[in-house]
Amino acid sequence: MTTVTFKINGKAASFSGDGDMPLLWHLREDAGLKGTKFGCGIGQCGACTVHINGEAARSCSVPMAALDGTSITTIEGLADGERLHAVQEAWIKEDVAQCGYCQAGQIMAAAAFLKDNPNPTDDDIDSGIDNLCRCGSYYRIRKAIKLAAQNLAGA
């Protein structure tokens, strides 16, 4: 039995249970936050990307035992109230989503990426983002990342 306390989307939360359980399943099944998606379970595809202490992390591969004292942001907590994050706005503007399943992870990855790369080149995107999209929406993802960067710079 492991007990940890942390924050999810700004709210205090705690967990007592199997410390081996990945954060992904706590979010989806205990916290009712279904936006974070299960894709591979081994940290390869990025569908489950969230922010832990502001950094992108693949929640399928982070055990609950490692989360004490952390602050977690999920796709549901990315917007500032009603005001969407620039990356979410860019995703809608560029009409990125086809099936949409991987896109919460893509958006969370891009939001973290842009903090370190506020003015990304194509090479930066190529090496900094490796989330899988089975619809092949990469062309629009690239455009949306660039649009979000512009909007963040202008904000």
Next chain:
Amino acid sequence: MTNHVSRRSFLKSAAGTTALVLSISSTPSVLATDTDNSGNVTPCLRFTEDGQIFVCVPIPDMGQGMITTAAQIIAEELDLDPNQTSIEMMAFQGHADAEGRASEGPMPQGAGGSLSTMMVWGPLRHTAAYARDLFLHAAAIRWSVPLNHLETRNGAVYNKNTKVSLPYKYLVSDTRRADYTVLRGNTTPKAAKDRTLIGRDQRNVHALAIATGQPIFGIDSDIPDMKHAVIRRCPHLNGSLVSYDRDALLALPGVKHVIEIARRPDDLSRPRILPAGLAIIADSFWQAKKAADMAEIEWDGSRAAGESSAALKARMAEHLETGEVADSKEGGDLAKAMAEADKVIEATYYHPHWAHACMEPHNCIADVKADSAEIWTSHQSITESINAAAAATDLPISKITSNVMRCGTGLGRKYAPDFVMEACILSKAIGAPVKVTWTREDEMEQDHVNPSAMYRMRAAVDAKGRLTGWHVRTAADGWIRNAAMEPPMGLVDNYRGEWGYIENNVRRGPWRGPQHNTAAWVIQGFLNEVAIAAGKDPLDFLLDLYSRKDFQKLDTWPFPLLEYERFRKILKAVAKDARYGRRMPDGWGQGIAIYHTFSGTCAHVVEIEMIGDTDYRVHKVTSAIDCGLAVNPLGVRAQVEGGINDGLSAAKYGNFRFEDGVPVTNNFDSYQMMRIGEAPPEINVRIMDFGDEDPRGTGEVALPPLIPALTNAIFAASGKRVRTLPISENL
């Protein structure tokens, strides 16, 4: 069809408000099952007095854009903002056939064959136009004005004389007074010139929900008191469960039930519908998963023992030499054409199996009771999901309710019944709702992969460099005959197509652009070789070929009539847009290819740069697609862009491998797929306008010609001809 009042149904809700409900019509004068006042309706459109407009989408959306297209089509006829409609999935509206199986109603309710938009295009427009005319008539009666004083604007009826408008919600009740008998058969969808939405870019109506993580996918569903099942399935391509330690599993935390699932059919000589499995049912997914991982299970995999990808490839090579083949197609005198040829070109092509890797792992919740069952799932076909539940529960289809959610891709795999059957079997066994969630390993190991095949290609060209003979001999482990049946056969007079089938225990199934996805590569790749061997520019060679006839009716499904004037125009357009044939730097190359898939046709020019001798970077893809009327050009371009990237990934990396009868590629570490770092930063898509009044297929059309355009570009850049996929292992 006789007219009766229940053509429209007014539902009184508990609050006492009225709703106008329209069932879908496949033609203006024929409606589906009428509605009644019990609430047992299969609506297409529902208007409430509080202003909500529900659009019921007939065919699941797996990323092809069906939900957006349906909202767009309905909004066009009703002069609405598509984003102001509420989306629901249409309930099953078919019926039981003579054997009791669910059979399609007024339209198919499954996504496949790139047919979705073509199928809903007529019925949705006519149904929405009918609703619009009901509101116009209702307003004419209410205001006592002639109909021609009225029009619809912004979700309201507008009086052109008084400039007064009345939103539909205030007319819901009044539509009872409309003379629908006059309207019956007399409603007409808007003329093309009057459209404001169709033919214009429409963003995904689920875009906000997706970008904010709303629970809209099947895997996001929960119902009260449900248990979670993780299933260990027979890892062998074909086999059965021998033994396991039930007590040890039941002692693990949270585990409530351990249930055996028998292989279906039980005859191991027939392809599996459902693999043998052992289900661990627990309070949470993680408890079930952890217990399943710990289970020590003995399987009998002897039936497929010794089978491997490498051995299958060797069997194909042998089969091409000595195996039994059936003539698929023959014409003219091939032997004479070969004997008289100035040049005979020969080559052997091979492609391995591809996995689907559906982004959303398969899942289903089933709540099976003694006399009814309800399921929640991501499935490509509402109809087939019901058949799967019926097969697993032995209930009549009338007792089954299927809630099909947004699908995180389908790609052909989510048409299968297995994951629905599993949930139903388990729920029935424990008498409580069960959610089955597949892991990625399950999804790949139990995939119904794209068939593998080897091809011996032979072509004859005359002294002028024109194609005079064409011979395709195929050894395949699936029903993939298109390469041995399609043009240039018929464009050249002398041809033969042969096909031999190789049985094995790999489960094969439809994969985006079935048959076409590999036939296009083999045909357009080899044509490129032949053109170069004949001393011709590949584009000129294709234009010559497609100038030999104006039309050709194909004898492969869906039996399209190819219009070669369109092929020529598509090729010329894509070549112009890509500046095809311009001088490229050393190590760079352009490749061109065209192919028809189902009812659509697409051509690409791919531009690549070699990276060393064994890798390459795709810099740009230029495309032209003929999809008939492009209802949503933004969505069409998305499908082309996606098809390009899916094709690039499959061609470079796609290789589902098995050894000693067991799949060894079972997650994204062992089954590699392309990421953004290898995706082209520039894609230009031209949508051809041939003046069509109706849409054609789109979703699967762009992928097939992408692969030959890529390998042709690699040849242009490096002189290396890729005849074996995946490229990453064969360059």
